[in-house]
Amino acid sequence: MKQSDRDRSVRLLWAPPAEPTRGPKAALSQSRVVGAAMEVADAEGVDALTMRRVAEALGSTAMALYRHVPGKSELLDLMVDAAWGETERTPPGPWREGLEFFARQMWAMYRAHPWMLQLTTSRVMPGPHAMTRRDAAYAAVSQLGLRPEEIVAVVTAVAHHVDGVGRAMADRVRTERETGVSEEDWWTGREALWEHFTPDRLPMMTHIWNTGGFERPLDEFEFGLARLLDGLAVFLESGERPVVRRETCQ
Amino acid sequence: MKQSDRDRSVRLLWAPPAEPTRGPKAALSQSRVVGAAMEVADAEGVDALTMRRVAEALGSTAMALYRHVPGKSELLDLMVDAAWGETERTPPGPWREGLEFFARQMWAMYRAHPWMLQLTTSRVMPGPHAMTRRDAAYAAVSQLGLRPEEIVAVVTAVAHHVDGVGRAMADRVRTERETGVSEEDWWTGREALWEHFTPDRLPMMTHIWNTGGFERPLDEFEFGLARLLDGLAVFLESGERPVVRRETCQ
DNA sequence: ATCCAACTGTGTACAACGTATACGAGGTGT
DNA sequence: ACACCTCGTATACGTTGTACACAGTTGGAT
Numbered sequence: 313m314k315q316s317d318r319d320r321s322v323r324l325l326w327a328p329p330a331e332p333t334r335g336p337k338a339a340l341s342q343s344r345v346v347g348a349a350m351e352v353a354d355a356e357g358v359d360a361l362t363m364r365r366v367a368e369a370l371g372s373t374a375m376a377l378y379r380h381v382p383g384k385s386e387l388l389d390l391m392v393d394a395a396w397g398e399t400e401r402t403p404p405g406p407w408r409e410g411l412e413f414f415a416r417q418m419w420a421m422y423r424a425h426p427w428m429l430q431l432t433t434s435r436v437m438p439g440p441h442a443m444t445r446r447d448a449a450y451a452a453v454s455q456l457g458l459r460p461e462e463i464v465a466v467v468t469a470v471a472h473h474v475d476g477v478g479r480a481m482a483d484r485v486r487t488e489r490e491t492g493v494s495e496e497d498w499w500t501g502r503e504a505l506w507e508h509f510t511p512d513r514l515p516m517m518t519h520i521w522n523t524g525g526f527e528r529p530l531d532e533f534e535f536g537l538a539r540l541l542d543g544l545a546v547f548l549e550s551g552e553r554p555v556v557r558r559e560t561c562q
Numbered sequence: 563m564k565q566s567d568r569d570r571s572v573r574l575l576w577a578p579p580a581e582p583t584r585g586p587k588a589a590l591s592q593s594r595v596v597g598a599a600m601e602v603a604d605a606e607g608v609d610a611l612t613m614r615r616v617a618e619a620l621g622s623t624a625m626a627l628y629r630h631v632p633g634k635s636e637l638l639d640l641m642v643d644a645a646w647g648e649t650e651r652t653p654p655g656p657w658r659e660g661l662e663f664f665a666r667q668m669w670a671m672y673r674a675h676p677w678m679l680q681l682t683t684s685r686v687m688p689g690p691h692a693m694t695r696r697d698a699a700y701a702a703v704s705q706l707g708l709r710p711e712e713i714v715a716v717v718t719a720v721a722h723h724v725d726g727v728g729r730a731m732a733d734r735v736r737t738e739r740e741t742g743v744s745e746e747d748w749w750t751g752r753e754a755l756w757e758h759f760t761p762d763r764l765p766m767m768t769h770i771w772n773t774g775g776f777e778r779p780l781d782e783f784e785f786g787l788a789r790l791l792d793g794l795a796v797f798l799e800s801g802e803r804p805v806v807r808r809e810t811c812q
Numbered sequence: 813a814t815c816c817a818a819c820t821g822t823g824t825a826c827a828a829c830g831t832a833t834a835c836g837a838g839g840t841g842t
Numbered sequence: 843a844c845a846c847c848t849c850g851t852a853t854a855c856g857t858t859g860t861a862c863a864c865a866g867t868t869g870g871a872t
Contacts, residue, residue: 314657320862322754322755323754325695326755326758327758328697331840331846332775332840332847333803333840333841333847333851334838334839334840334841334844334847335838335839335840335849336838336839336849336850337838337839337849338848338849338850339850340849340850352855358682360831361831363830363831364828364830372850372851372869373850373851373852374829374830374831375800375831375850375852376850377830377851378831379848379849379850382829383830383831384829384830388789389770401683402813402823405870409871415778421568425653428689430682431609431682431718432680432681438755440758440763441680443767444764446767447763447764447765447766447767448766450767450770452764453765456815457812459774460769460770460773460775460808461767461775461776461778461779461780462780463770463775464770464775464776464779464780464787465780465782467786468730468782468786469782469785469786471726471789472717472726472727472729472730472782472786473722473723473726473786473790473843474724475726475729475730476721476722476724476725476726477574477722478847479722479725479726479729480722480725482717495570497776504573504576504650505572505574505576505688506576507576507796508690509693511593513694513697514693514694514697515697515701516697516698516700516701516704516713517693517696517697517700520700520713520714523710523711524710525710525711525713525714526710528710528711528827529711529714529715530711530712530714530715530717532715532718533726534837535715535719536718536719536722536723536790537796538793539719539790539793539794539796539797540723540786540789540790540793541720542792542793542796542797542850543597543788543790543791543792543793543794543795543796544789545793546789546792546793546796547788547789561620582818582819582820583819583868583870584817584818584819584867584868584869585817585818585819585820585867585869585871586819586820586821586866586867586868587820587866587867587868588820588821589820590817591821612833612858612859613859613860614857614858614859615859622821622822623822623823624859624860625821625822625823625861626820626821626822627817628860628861629820629821633859633860634860666843717829735837757843770822791851804851
């Protein structure tokens with residue numbers, strides 16, 4: 313059952329079904345359902361993304377969606393891959409420009425569709441768009457004489473950075489929508505919290521707070537990306553590279 | 563309503579209610595509920611974490627939990643902070659050792675409690691344990707003459723890396739539990755997917771696959787952390803540091 | 813000793829969710 | 843004209859978080 317579910321998702325993502333010749337003309341279609349679902353999620357967040365809500369956006373009923381999409385989890389898979397489809401493939405070029413391009417494309421995608429980072433980490437049936445984008449990112453570091461597992465590790469490190477920053481960003485967006493209050497106003501209004509910020513318990517926090525360090529934060533995406541690329545440069549341009557095999561996590 | 567909910571969470575996290583003098587002796591307690599919930603989530607994943615399931619683990623009923631915890635989302639807040647409470651505070655010392663210590667503590671926490679990374683990014687009411695740990699991490703880079711917002715940016719970059727890698731790790735764990743199949747077996751068994759891995763569409767992917775790059779991956783946590791710390795060293799030890807203000811995302 | 817108020821855990825109930833099933837209407841191939 | 847497939851709809855079921863009313867239990871005030 314789980315097995316067949318997964319295979320169904322694969323087929324759906326990589327080989328969308330041909331449209332039938334018989335029967336009434338469909339008012340809906342898979343791409344319309346996916347598009348409507350993305351609009352709902354963009355505007356109202358993933359919590360509002362119910363089958364009934366998507367159907368409403370299409371002027372239809374919940375069960376009609378099941379003619380075009382096997383279920384909600386497959387719909388999410390399709391939405392994710394559609395979002396990847398909106399990104400551009402990393403063009404050939406120097407490694408640093410390529411990785412930066414890839415990171416910026418992911419970042420733009422997450423900014424446009426923050427719900428992607430709210431999908432728990434569960435949903436990750438890779439679709440063709442996600443795969444081609446990643447393939448192009450691998451290509452960006454393919455001319456450096458790296459071993460294949462190093463190519464994967466380098467691109468993965470960049471992707472993880474964007475994931476991590478995106479997660480925090482998505483949280484800000486969601487909180488602001490839910491509360492209707494801007495991030496900054498909300499935190500300053502949380503007096504029940506600030507009472508506990510005493511120098512003896514949180515010396516650095518209170519110091520940074522008092523000197524305004526929280527009020528003018530650096531750009532997390534840009535800062536972290538620049539550091540990571542600097543660090544990758546050290547690795548890529550050094551003579552002998554250290555090998556780090558996976559031992560953790562199995 | 564949302565407002566008061568949040569304040570309730572704050573009070574709950576930072577000032578747990580004194581135990582009452584009257585009334586029957588409680589069979590349950592807030593910490594027992596939180597502990598049972600963590601055990602359920604550790605063993606069965608966040609999907610299995612229902613109020614009824616937690617109650618069952620305690621030999622009680624779902625509604626009994628509400629005497630000790632205001633609701634599920636507050637329970638999650640408490641679980642997250644309890645997990646932070648299991649970590650050690652970063653001890654004083656050189657910046658690189660300190661950041662590495664902090665990253666490894668987070669990593670150990672995520673490995674023990676992968677459900678933390680499945681909680682969508684929604685739940686982030688910071689509790690006292692999370693705050694003291696982060697405060698100690700700030701202290702690790704407090705002697706370098708950084709401006710306060712730079713201190714925040716450096717620690718945040720490290721935390722985001724662990725988040726990003728953790729997310730991928732949690733996904734592996736979840737998939738393996740759900741399917742009962744190891745990560746590697748599952749992927750190799752996904753023939754419906756491999757059919758689409760043709761050199762013309764995914765040249766790098768197929769190349770890396772054929773040369774075994776996916777079979778012996780580098781440790782994502784160690785590799786990315788080493789690169790990031792190298793990049794931070796470039797930043798921290800350079801004379802003039804570039805300033806990157808936040809413009810993106812508001 | 814008595815009573816009240818606070819507190820405990822339980823049973824029932826409800827709304828919202830994903831979705832299985834059964835249906836009638838619409839359109840193409842034969 | 844018929845058979846057959848496909849479409850959208852209506853109804854219904856199980857599961858979820860949790861509001862509410864209730865009954866049993868205890869400590870302090872009287």
